[in-house]
Amino acid sequence: xxxxxxxxxxxxxxxxxxxxxxxxxxxxxxxxxxxxxxxxxxxxxxxxxxxxxxxxxxxxxxxxxxxxxxxxxxxxxxxxxxxxxxxxxxxxxxxxxxxxxxxxxxxxxxxxxxxxxxxxxxxxxxxxxxxxxxxxxxxxxxxxxxxxxxxxxxxxxxxxxxxxxxxxxxxxxxxxxxxxxxxxxxxxxxxxxxxxxxxxxxxxxxxxxxxxxxxxxxxxxxxxxxxxxxxxx
Amino acid sequence: xxxxxxxxxxxxxxxxxxxxxxxxxxxxxxxxxxxxxxxxxxxxxxxxxxxxxxxxxxxxxxxxxxxxxxxxxxxxxxxxxxxxxxxxxxxxxxxxxxxxxxxxxxxxxxxxxxxxxxxxxxxxxxxxxxxxxxxxxxxxxxxxxxxxxxxxxxxxxxxxxxxxxxxxxxxxxxxxxxxxxxxxxxxxxxxxxxxxxxxxxxxxxxxxxxxxxxxxxxxxxxxxxxxxxxxxxxxxxxxxxxxxxxxxxxxxxxxxxxxxxxxxxxxxxxxxxxxxxxxxxxxxxxxxxxxxxxxxxxxxxxxxxxxxxxxxxxxxxxxxxxxxxxxxxxxxxxx
Numbered sequence: 034x035x036x037x038x039x040x041x042x043x044x045x046x047x048x049x050x051x052x053x054x055x056x057x058x059x060x061x062x063x064x065x066x067x068x069x070x071x072x073x074x075x076x077x078x079x080x081x082x083x084x085x086x087x088x089x090x091x092x093x094x095x096x097x098x099x100x101x102x103x104x105x106x107x108x109x110x111x112x113x114x115x116x117x118x119x120x121x122x123x124x125x126x127x128x129x130x131x132x133x134x135x136x137x138x139x140x141x142x143x144x145x146x147x148x149x150x151x152x153x154x155x156x157x158x159x160x161x162x163x164x165x166x167x168x169x170x171x172x173x174x175x176x177x178x179x180x181x182x183x184x185x186x187x188x189x190x191x192x193x194x195x196x197x198x199x200x201x202x203x204x205x206x207x208x209x210x211x212x213x214x215x216x217x218x219x220x221x222x223x224x225x226x227x228x229x230x231x232x233x234x235x236x237x238x239x240x241x242x243x244x245x246x247x248x249x250x251x252x253x254x255x256x257x258x259x260x261x262x263x264x265x266x
Numbered sequence: 267x268x269x270x271x272x273x274x275x276x277x278x279x280x281x282x283x284x285x286x287x288x289x290x291x292x293x294x295x296x297x298x299x300x301x302x303x304x305x306x307x308x309x310x311x312x313x314x315x316x317x318x319x320x321x322x323x324x325x326x327x328x329x330x331x332x333x334x335x336x337x338x339x340x341x342x343x344x345x346x347x348x349x350x351x352x353x354x355x356x357x358x359x360x361x362x363x364x365x366x367x368x369x370x371x372x373x374x375x376x377x378x379x380x381x382x383x384x385x386x387x388x389x390x391x392x393x394x395x396x397x398x399x400x401x402x403x404x405x406x407x408x409x410x411x412x413x414x415x416x417x418x419x420x421x422x423x424x425x426x427x428x429x430x431x432x433x434x435x436x437x438x439x440x441x442x443x444x445x446x447x448x449x450x451x452x453x454x455x456x457x458x459x460x461x462x463x464x465x466x467x468x469x470x471x472x473x474x475x476x477x478x479x480x481x482x483x484x485x486x487x488x489x490x491x492x493x494x495x496x497x498x499x500x501x502x503x504x505x506x507x508x509x510x511x512x513x514x515x516x517x518x519x520x521x522x523x524x525x526x527x528x529x530x531x532x533x534x535x536x537x538x539x540x541x542x543x544x545x546x547x548x549x550x551x552x553x554x555x556x557x558x559x560x561x562x563x564x565x566x567x568x569x570x571x572x573x574x575x576x577x578x579x580x581x582x583x584x585x586x587x588x589x590x591x592x593x594x595x596x597x598x599x600x601x
Contacts, residue, residue, distance in 0.1 A: 089465065091461075091464075110464075110469075111464040111465065112463075112464045112467050112468050112469050112470070115464070115465060115466055115467035116467045120465065120466070121465045122465075123461075123462070123465065127459050127461075127462055128459070128462070129454070129455045129458040129459055129462065129463075130458055130459070131454060131457070131458045132451065132454055132455060132458060136451050136454075136455075139448060139451060140448070140451055140452065140455050140463070140466065140468075141466045143448045143451075143452075144466045144467035144468055145467060183466060184466075
C-alpha cells in the first residue's frame, strides 16, 4: 500500500486507537486527496466507524498522527475538528428529531456562520419542501438528505459519511449516488459503505479494512469497477 | 395561524389573565403575585430541564441566593429595591459562571445530586454560618428600609402586584425571544442529540454553561422578588425539601415551552391553595396529578392545549399532512 507523501487533504499516519486497554485500530495509514471520493469497506467490527470517530475527534489516538491540510488535528476536540472543515455524518442517521427541518439547518449553518441554504437545496430540492416538518417525522432517505445538507452548509472540504445508504430503499440509494457524484465536484468525500455495487459506481479509490487494519488499497478504476476489493472482506 | 397569534400575544395574554383574575378575586392578591414570581422561578428550571435536559434538585439554593442578595443589600447597604433586584440577578450570574464549569461536566444524575447537596450547604450557611448577618431562622426583615420607586411603592401589595406583572411581561418577552433565537435552538438541539451538535461544530460545554447561568439568573431573580414581596427572608426559602416542587410545576405546565412555566406555576400553586384547605397533606393530590401527567399528558397543560388546538386546525383545514407550523416541536415543545 502506498501512502502518498505529497500535500494531502487528510493524512492518517500509523495510528493506533484503543477503547481502554482494548486496541481496535492497528497501525492504520491512509490519505485522502482533494476532490476524491474514497470508500472504506470492511466487515462489521473491522474498525471502520472507530477510524471515522477518531478522525472526527471523538476518540484519541495512542500513537501516530492525523494531519488535515498539514496540520495535526488529533489534539483537537470533535467540535474543533468540525470547525476546521471536516464534517462527520454518523451511521445512525440521527438528526435533531425534536426540531423542525429548518431549525436543523439553522443550527448547522450557525455553527459555521452560513445561513444561505440555497446551494444545498440545489443538491436536495426535496429538503426545501420539508422545512416546516419535524425532523423526527422524516423518512430514512429524507433524514439522510437532511444530514448531508447540514454537512454541506458552509462548503466543507471533507465529509466523512458512515454507511449513508444503510437501510434505505434501492431507488433512494440511486438518488443518493447521483447526489454524491454532484457533491464530489466541490467537496471531498470519505465514505464507509457496505454496498459494493454502489462503491464500484462512486469510488475513486477504495481502502479495505479488516480486524483493525488496512489490508488493501485499490486505486485502479478497472479493479474498482470489477469489485476486486470484495476478496479482502 | 393561531400559533403565530398566540406566540405574538402570549406575554400580553398571560399578564392580562393574571390581572383580570386578580380583580375578580381581590382578596387573592398575594396568591396572584406569587404566581407571577413562581412563573419566573419555573422558567429557570425549565431552561435546565425542558431545554437542556438537566434535572436539578437544587433550585431552591439559587432562589435563596437571590433572596439573600436582595435582603442583605436592603437590610444593611441601600434602600432602592431596583438595585436590590439587580444584585439578585447578578448573584445568579456570578454563581452560574463560577459553579457552571464543574457542575455541567457531571452526568445528569450526579448533576441533580450535587445541586441537592449545594442546597443543603446553602441552608447551613444562611441558617448557621452567617447567622450574625442573616439572623438565622428568625429571618432578616427589611421592609421598612425599602424606599418607594418613582412611580410605584413596591412596599404596598397592590403596587407590588402591578410591578411584578410588568416584570413578568418583560421576562416573558425575553424568554420568548430566547426560545426563538439560535441559542434556544442550540439548547433544544443539545437535549435532542448532544453528540450531533458536536459533529456540526458546537462546543456543547459552553452552551450548557450559558444555559446553566441563565437558569441561575432566573431563579435568583425570582428569589429577589420573593424577598421584596415578603419584606424578609429566612433559610426556608432555600430548603431542598422544596426542590421537587419546581420540577413538578415544570412538568405540569409543559417542559421546554415558553408558556408552560406559567401554566405550571398556576396549576401547582392553585392546587396547593385549594387542596390545602381540605387536606393537610396537599402534596398527595399534587403527587397523583404528577403521576397522571407523566403517564397520560406528558406534554403538560400547555403542550396538551397546543396539541388540541393543532387538532382543531387540522380538522378545519381537512389536512392529513403531518407538517406543523413553524417552531412547533415534539413532546412538550413549542411556544
